[in-house]
Amino acid sequence: MQADPTSHRLVVLGAGVMGSSIATMALGHGVPVVLVDIDEDTLVHARATIDRQLRHARLMGALPTDRTPGELVTTLSSHDADVTAVIEAITEDPALKAKALAEIGALIRPGTPVISNTSGIPIDELAEALPRPDELIGTHFMNPAYLIRMVEVIRGPRTSDTTIAALMSLLDTLDRKAVVVRDSPGFVTSRLLHPMINDAARLVDEGVASAEDVDTLMRGCLGHATGPLRTADMIGLDNLVDALDVLFERTGNPAHEPCDLLRRKVAAGDFGAKTDRGFYEYGKALA
Template sequence: MTTDQQFHRIAVLGAGVMGSGITTLALGSGVSVDLVDVDTRTLDRARSGIRTQLRHAQLLGALPGDRPQGELTTSVSMSGLAHADAVIEAITEDAGLKAKVLGEVSELVRPGTPVISNTSGIPIDELAGAVRRPEDLLGTHFMNPTYLISMVEVIRGPRTGDAVLAATQALLTTLRRKAVVVRDAPGFVTSRLLHPMINDAARIVAEGTATVEDVDTLMQGCLGHPTGPLRTADLIGIDNLVDALDALYERTGEKRNSPCELLREKVRAGELGRKSGRGFYDYGEGIS
């Protein structure tokens, strides 16, 4: 695969928040997508959510108006992966499950096809042992909402090949995204900085030092954080945040990375953020 190859069709595995968001970005950029998930109801919700996100992105001028949209195909089977120009895995942040799925993917795709794990912090080399061709594996960390955030963290594992890295950068250019390539490490750059900060913000609220609103207002007004850490937690998904913090704590041993009790309480209560309708803030009925 060369950097001047046209990306006509990609596969996205996982129809949750991130998988749907990546699919929206690709479709709006003129790239067709095979969206795969094991659950048909999740795929049904994703189709509806993707239509909504595409309308929202178009109203905001966040997607190119001069390209026809790509075609969306949904499936519970990975049998079509052999025809994909790239595969982006965006399933739950579980290293064992990711390794299993990526191993299955690597048996289906053509050699040289980028096999991309979208992860907020699991080291790519931990996953490389599960795939047939480790040189074809690398990581991305798309930010939510993908159609509004123009930069993507790209993680090059120790065994990632030059050709697949270049092809992935070309794909991101097609999606009008700027790639910043970093070396493999737990949490990479963005999660290693952002997630502990959100954890600390939740601790401050739990201790009664300040309200949720005041923490976010101070971070916005004094330190230039665009949304505030706790609104950001709601956007990430508090369950996803807890999973990512657990993974970071397991790999670093740094106590600051261990999710605070307030975050765990919210997960137990089903208050997961925007997608559930309530997290640190109230969003009504929630979104897909």
Template sequence: MTTAPHDESPPRHALTVLGAGVMGVGITVLALGHGLPVHLVDVDRELLDRAGDRIDGELRLAELMGALPPGISPGELVTGTSLKAAAGATAVIEAVTENAATKAAVLSEVSALVRPGTPLITNTSSIPVDELAGALERPEELVGTHFMNPPYLIGTAEVVRGPRTGEPAMAAVTSLLAALRRRAVVVRDAPGFVTSRILHPMINDAARVVEEGTATAEAVDALMQGCLGHPTGPLRTADLIGIDNLVDSLRVLHERTGDDGCRPSELLVRLVREGRLGRKSGRGFYDYT
């Protein structure tokens, strides 16, 4: 099922985004660039302060790349460390670390703070939505929306409807994505949904090819780009996702599906251990310093 990506007169939204990591920052840039006010929340004040500079830089980049609508002033950004900021939001997007217990705890606390009827959106790449919905006071308000990185450059979002997700929550999320000029493709709930269930095991296999000495990372990506039409190559994509995030997602998939192809390769695990997390750390499969 696909919904229209545009809305001539979208309703006003006031977002709270939880988590000032890579995805929280990217989602915040997307919203601000479309004129929506955002309250960005993270328990780490230092991380929040750094996020402000990153948001400014990515807003400029998005504008230069023509990824933002012309003639719209950026929305107002407010940052803070308290979840109480979510109380006045029209929608809350949770983008904390890809750990089911952490996400469930944050969503449970937020569910008790927001007005009934406020959609809660979990930005997860692999954790089933219904697994998290059990932590909420009103599980029908939870929807999964998997934004790709960077959200302000990718015009489609995977929307995951859990078994208990209600029609009002789906309508609210569809309206929000229309205001963000994003095409929403709705799928059913499952570990990894569609994008991660296909992409992450493929990246894992690409890492195994490098680990086994069959080819370099550069050769793998060149072949996947030149022969199979992958836009960036799987290992450059891994660096963009964040190799730590990728390993977390693969572990979730392996635990919930039993598919041994989702067990993180030793090379991916070693890169995380060495702090080579991809673009965000300056080094991953490639060097960005």
């Protein structure tokens, strides 16, 4: 039996693409959310994005019909410690994540799980920033989090059984299925997906095939749902380059070093769907 969703109250740190998507998922399942960001305009944009995503999720049948949506509070400060869990979803920068985790860790009550939605930074590395490292656990929600039910959960070497149990209770309320993996740079999904995207971009840069043809072959021949380069646009090419840099720095594997085409696109501000242009062009920017 699932817990009463109002028994949970989340803080989500970061109101960008993933933070907004995670907030949508939680709100749609009846869980109250405090969404924190350092920029007021970002929070205003996030509210509009979340409203749109909730409508989309309902149309897709991705939300329970018997729950009242949770209350959304947006704020510039992480001052409210009366929460049952924190989900950190800021940019994939180890120093920035460590700073945010240290700040929230000093505010929340002992026993509150802190969940980092990193796509590749080792959890034990981030745990150094917390006053209670055993309360940190990793989750890798896929974008869009409000539609994709499978979640990669990363247990660090210091993550406690209590933290694992608290996260599983939350994921059950959110109707998510979890696969728990051990801590490692990139874990499973990013370690496999990101080098594939990198190689796909290299093929385009070398003139072997267009982005459309690469994705068509991967969908038609290998059963990839969207194709690696369309997936890259949804992830955000800026986020992808950051994640590949993390993998390259921590593994030394040259397959993880972002290729020239990815770096050129990011330098030009072509981040993917959220900026209207990446490997494809989009009629309306997505948040």
